Structures are given as structure tokens and as C-alpha cells.
Amino acid sequence: MIVDSHCHLDHFDAEERPAIVARAVAAGVTRMVTIGTRVDQAPAVKAIAERFPEVWGTVGVHPHQAGDGAMPTVEELVALADHPRIIGIGESGLDYFYDKSPRDVQREGFRRHIRAARAAGLPLAIHARDADEDIAAILREEREGGAFDFLLHCFSSTPALAEAALGMGGYLSFSGILSFPRSTELREVAARAPAGRLLVETDAPFLAPVPHRGKRCEPAFTALTCAVLAQARGVAPDAMAAQTTANFFRLFQRAGGGP
Ligand SMILES: [Zn+2]
Ligand SMILES: [Zn+2]
Incomplete structure (x- = not known):
């Protein structure tokens, strides 16, 4: 079992979504998380997560959209x-x-x-x-207000931020x-990080x-990335799938503790 911890199923046509989820399941990607990017998109995320038992959702405002309207309050x-x-x-x-939103607005939204x-x-x-520097600094500052759990999605930053x-x-x-x-440096970061993270x-x-680079991506391809991660770390693909799945359920506790 593999979990796609971050995808955007609302970007696909509704008619095509059942086939996309089915192809993921057939590839061993039996769970996926479709991600929130705007407040007015949250109902679509919830509808998809209600429609497919394999899919959960998140809610939030992407930094690209941070300047589009009123940033939601914490409450x-x-x-x-x-x-x-x-x-x-x-x-x-x-x-x-991309700097699609003013940086001070992005920072306030992030906090x-x-x-x-x-x-x-x-x-x-x-x-x-x-x-990198502002991400690390804000995480550090905000931790003074109490602990919180997080992941850096699509990690492609420096070893220092990792x-x-x-x-x-x-x-x-x-x-x-x-x-x-x-992505040599990235694979080195992936090889060095603790297995549990x-x-x-x-x-x-x-x-x-790879080998679909440049084409449309779909959750089924998580299995390919998991295999590359396994290779970078010198472990078997099945072991890597089991490890990342266990990590997912430890972090995303509302997902219910796993299969
Ligand atoms: Zn995303
Ligand atoms: Zn993103």
C-alpha cells in the first residue's frame, strides 16, 4: 500500500475522476489526499473526499492565492x-x-x-x-506558541531547510x-533523512x-516516486511503501491509524 500524500483531484474533470482513482488503486496507491488551495474550493475538496473512500482532503489557501481576497482567520x-x-x-x-501574492501577505497567511x-x-x-530562510524562521518563531505537526510537501529545497x-x-x-x-542533491537529502520522516x-x-515527465501526472505515479526513493536509500520498494505509509498515518492521525 502506498499513500499519495498530496494531489489535486479537483483539477481533473469530474467524469474522469473515478478512472483516475481506480488506476491509482490498481497501482497500489490505495489512499490519496486532495489538497485545499482556496476557501471557495473547500466544498469541492470535501465533495471529492465524500465521494471516494480512498480520498481524504485538506483545507487552506495556497500562497499563489494568498492575495486574492480576504485571508481566512485562524478561527x-x-x-x-x-x-x-x-x-x-x-x-x-x-x-x-512565482511571487504571485505579495510576500508580506504570504507570510501572514502562512502564520x-x-x-x-x-x-x-x-x-x-x-x-x-x-x-528557505523565511520558512525556517517562521516555523521557529511559531513553535514558541506551541507545538504543531507539519510536512514540507514536494520537497525540493536546500539540504539546510531539510x-x-x-x-x-x-x-x-x-x-x-x-x-x-x-535531482542528485535532492536524492542525497532523501537518502540521509530519518526513515520515519x-x-x-x-x-x-x-x-x-520519469518516465512520464512532462505529461499529465496522476496519483498512480506515486508508486514510481516511491521506487526511486527506495533506490536512493538502498531498500526494497515494498519496504519503502510500508515505511512511508506508516509515516503517513502517524502524521495524519485523523485518517484513522492505517489499514
Ligand atoms: Zn499542491
Ligand atoms: Zn505546492
Whole structure:
């Protein structure tokens, strides 16, 4: 069993979704998490998670959308997450590569999501791109207000941010980027991280792993990324699947403790 800890099923056509979930299950990816990116998209996430027993959801506002409207308050985020199929907060974080929202707005949104994760007792899925120092600094500052669980999704940042996150008890989730030929440093980070802190994901429909690179990605491909992770760490693919699945259920407790 493999869990796709981060995908965007709302990006696929509704008519096609049953086949996409079925292909994932056939590939051993029997559970997946479809991710919140906007407040007005939360009902769609919940509907998908209600429709498919294999799918859970999260609620949050992506840093790209942070400047689009009123950022929800901590209380609003906690209320939005009060649903049996919602098992996490996010994605939130900082994206200084695209800079689609003003940076101060992104930072304020990120802090609110951290506080909501803490208040709701749910893990936070963090999106981090070209913002390593601010991500680490905000995580450190916010921890003074009390512990919270988090993962760095689609991890592709520096070894320094990996180390900082792991030092704060965080998890790293690897996507298809891990399979790209140039991702040598990333595979080294993945090889060195503690086995108990690793997750896998697709971020579908984006970032398809080799040999599907450049094409549309779907949750079934999590198995390919899990195999690359296994190879980087010198373990059997089945053992890597079991380890990342156990890690997933330890972090996402509302998912119910596993198969
Ligand atoms: Zn993201
Ligand atoms: Zn995403």
C-alpha cells in the first residue's frame, strides 16, 4: 500500500475522476489526499473526499492565492477543517519564485495556517519555493506558541531547510522531482533523512515522475516516486511503501491509524 500524500483531484474533470482513482488503486496507491488551495474550493475538496473512500482532503489557501481576497482567520480555517474527511491544513507556505501574492501577505497567511493547524490538532502541508530562510524562521518563531505537526510537501529545497525542518520534528514529502536526472542533491537529502520522516506524493496533475515527465501526472505515479526513493536509500520498494505509509498515518492521525 502506498499513500499519495498530496494531489489535486479537483483539477481533473469530474467524469474522469473515478478512472483516475481506480488506476491509482490498481497501482497500489490505495489512499490519496486532495489538497485545499482556496476557501471557495473547500466544498469541492470535501465533495471529492465524500465521494471516494480512498480520498481524504485538506483545507487552506495556497500562497499563489494568498492575495486574492480576504485571508481566512485562524478561527475560520479551524471551522473549515471541521469535517470527518478533512485530515490536514494547507497547502500554505511561501513561494518567492512565482511571487504571485505579495510576500508580506504570504507570510501572514502562512502564520495563520500554522496557528490553525495547532488549534485543530491537524498537520500542515507546507509549500516552500525559494523561501528557505523565511520558512525556517517562521516555523521557529511559531513553535514558541506551541507545538504543531507539519510536512514540507514536494520537497525540493536546500539540504539546510531539510535539516531545519527535521530538527523541528517535521516530515519531508517527495514528488516526481526526485526522479529527475538532475535531482542528485535532492536524492542525497532523501537518502540521509530519518526513515520515519519520509512521505511520497505526486502533486498531480503536476510534476509527473520519469518516465512520464512532462505529461499529465496522476496519483498512480506515486508508486514510481516511491521506487526511486527506495533506490536512493538502498531498500526494497515494498519496504519503502510500508515505511512511508506508516509515516503517513502517524502524521495524519485523523485518517484513522492505517489499514
Ligand atoms: Zn505546492
Ligand atoms: Zn499542491
